[in-house]
Amino acid sequence: MLDKLAKAGDIIAADAVTRAIxxxxxxxxxxxxxxxxxxxxxxxxxxxxxxxxxxxxxxRNFGK
Structure with a gap:
């Protein structure tokens, strides 16, 4: 039941990491x-x- 929600969350999180990098x-x-x-x-x-x-x-503040 929550598999679709978890999968969507994983996709959103991976996209956020890619944008931050x-x-x-x-x-x-x-x-x-x-x-x-x-x-x-x-x-x-x-x-x-x-x-x-x-x-x-x-x-020193790299990444902030």
């Missing part, structure tokens, strides 16, 4: 940082990225 992958980032959309999310890469995420507000 696309939006994050188009977010501007500082020079030297590369953003790539993957099936499971967004991949950020760059030199000394871990340290830069602490000091750069644009990276």
């Amino acid at each position: 696309a939006k994050l992958s188009e977010t501007p980032v500082p020079a030297g940082v590369h953003v790539e959309a993957t099936e499971g999310g967004v991949l950020l890469s760059g030199r000394h990225l871990r340290r830069r995420m602490l000091g750069d507000p644009q990276l």
Whole structure:
């Protein structure tokens, strides 16, 4: 009885995740940082990225 409702919810949720990944992958980032959309999310890469995420507000707030 609720199978159709659950299936529709799964489709809506998958679409929302896809849109969120696309939006994050188009977010501007500082020079030297590369953003790539993957099936499971967004991949950020760059030199000394871990340290830069602490000091750069644009990276620290990425995804908000």
